[in-house]
Amino acid sequence: MPAFAGMTIMTTPKILVIPGSLRTGSHNARLAALAAKELALAEAEVTRISLEDYPLPLFDADLVAAAGPPQPAVQLKQMLLAHQGVFITSPEYSASVTPLIKNTIDWISRVRDPGEPTYAAFKGRVFAIGSAAASSGGGVRSLMALRQILELGCGALVIPEQVSVPRADQAFDDMDNLKDESAAAALKTMARRLVELASVMS
Numbered sequence: 001m002p003a004f005a006g007m008t009i010m011t012t013p014k015i016l017v018i019p020g021s022l023r024t025g026s027h028n029a030r031l032a033a034l035a036a037k038e039l040a041l042a043e044a045e046v047t048r049i050s051l052e053d054y055p056l057p058l059f060d061a062d063l064v065a066a067a068g069p070p071q072p073a074v075q076l077k078q079m080l081l082a083h084q085g086v087f088i089t090s091p092e093y094s095a096s097v098t099p100l101i102k103n104t105i106d107w108i109s110r111v112r113d114p115g116e117p118t119y120a121a122f123k124g125r126v127f128a129i130g131s132a133a134a135s136s137g138g139g140v141r142s143l144m145a146l147r148q149i150l151e152l153g154c155g156a157l158v159i160p161e162q163v164s165v166p167r168a169d170q171a172f173d174d175m176d177n178l179k180d181e182s183a184a185a186a187l188k189t190m191a192r193r194l195v196e197l198a199s200v201m202s
């Protein structure tokens, strides 16, 4: 946290937005786009990516031993390092995150420069999470799993404010806004809090 004479210096934070689904018409991609808008309104500099542009094989330690981590994993780690905040939105698959998100996080966690501490890309920045899911549960089990992976697995700071969108196929209007006022308010609250905390990360 940068500080001068006891004062915290706040800067325009860079926030990375990652949807955890590649599906055409993905509700989580819609949620990611809406989150990107809210983060920009909260005065962040936002980068929204698709993991389609970072194709990775299923993690296998033999691949690392043979050739090191693939280039997309290295690029994703660099993307994380270049941002002070990260928003990840994952669908709920079988009461957990998608294999896409888990595989991506596992790969990034194995990209390590000589002498670098473990999980460097997950530390020194702040994370927020969301889920849009088909059921009335709103992907809360996916959110719990993602929080566990990031916090307990990778040592990341994940803010308590999170976004849960139940019955995702009916949750968005024609303008791709959330119809439910409480979900829309939760998204705004998450965005403001993420920007506020990211702005004081070095």
Ligand SMILES: Cc1cc2nc3c(=O)[nH]c(=O)nc-3n(C[C@H](O)[C@H](O)[C@H](O)COP(=O)(O)O)c2cc1C
Binding pocket: 021, 022, 023, 025, 026, 027, 028, 029, 091, 092, 093, 094, 095, 096, 132, 133, 134, 135, 136, 137, 138, 139, 168
């Ligand atoms: C393999 C698989 C497992 C799923 N498991 C759940 C689940 O546990 N809970 C749930 O609410 N929806 C579940 N769904 C439905 C997804 O939440 C729904 O397809 C959602 O729209 C996927 O997100 P997307 O639109 O961003 O691709 C599952 C879908 C798939 C393909």
